[in-house]
Amino acid sequence: MSHDHPHHHDHDHDHDHPDPHAPRKDLEDTPPTYHQALADAVAELLIEKGVFTGGDLRNTIEYMQGRTPELGAKITARAWVDPAFKAKLLTNAKEAAAEIGIDTGPAPLLVMENTPDVHNVIVCTLCSCYPVFLLGKSPDWYKSREYRSRVVRDPRTVLSEFGTDIAPQREVRVHDSTADMRYMILPMRPEGTDGMDETQLAQLVTRDSLIGVIEVSAPA
Template sequence: MPHDHPEHHHEGMSPSGHPYRADDDTALSYWQAMEIAVRELLIEKGETSAEAVQRQIDAMDSRSPANGAAVIARAWADPAFKARLLDNAGDASREMGFDIGPMHLIAVENTPAVHNVIVCTLCSCYPRNLLGLPPDWYKSRAYRSRTVREPRAVLSEFGLDLPDDVTLRVHDSTADMRYIVLPAQPPGTDGWPEDRLAALVTRDSMIGTGLPKAPA
């Protein structure tokens, strides 16, 4: 059942390369029954509607790291925008038409001397309005526990070995305060148009567990 879509080339894998989680045709779990019950009670009581739930899902599905990449690319291309982004990342992102919600969004800039990485030790706070839902590892016990304790070892697991003379700053997010990393612009890309720059910006480079792609 989950594997019969012709557009998927790798059996059991999604187009984004992730394995499918148990699909809708598996046995109804206690917590799934609770989700259905809670949702239906809210609808029956007029607190929400099926359409409103679907609209929320559609809105979240439409958010992806491409939104964040567009913001980063503009900051690289436009020094005035970069200044506004570092001053107030929420307002600067709203300028580009992104819905940031009521939370504070702070952009932290990577430089040759400083590398930033974000984590949420409490839970899973993440700049979801710009990047979409967080990857599973961001929510894992291992990432949340160790990133504040031995960040260099964690980054090393992501294939990012920082020189010892680079200062590493770890930012612990909260529900009201989210961070996004402004990676350093790759050398050799000065004057590039924003769409070409955006293609170099990876999700992990905006979390700080990776670097932008090198120009091809």
């Protein structure tokens, strides 16, 4: 579920597309807000000072746009079919991900496994730390005051707002991320998926299940 690919326009569902051939006002023609101008000004000053180059900036933007929940889903599906990979993932997530060519980013990462006895969910109460290298940019609600305040105190109610009801006998663990430690959830493989291969399994895994606010469900 990537939001960052304006060129992949999906015309199957209709938003407001009045006339695709009408002349489009270029973004440059609208005066920037103060903060938009500030982003340009800071970027240009840092480039002039040689802190980084324009190429570094473009490459970083592109690289981060390529980070999507599909990466987290791929790791999850591999862990479901390969017990040795799963064991490694839970003890050394960075090395395990690297084995299948996935970069987990500069921050240390722990993968927490959901089991019939324990459900895990992540938050960052201080700011917005998130496994961005495996899931892409975090959704707005993850950074909201409401989610960050309440999920640590009353996780079961917050989870039920996402339609996830955790049985009372199942423990809920909330992992508070920091700049020095990120978490991703390894969801439980749903029942009735025995005949599915790794690629099909990966397609079941959603971003929200890797955050831990929902569980992965079997295809209907």
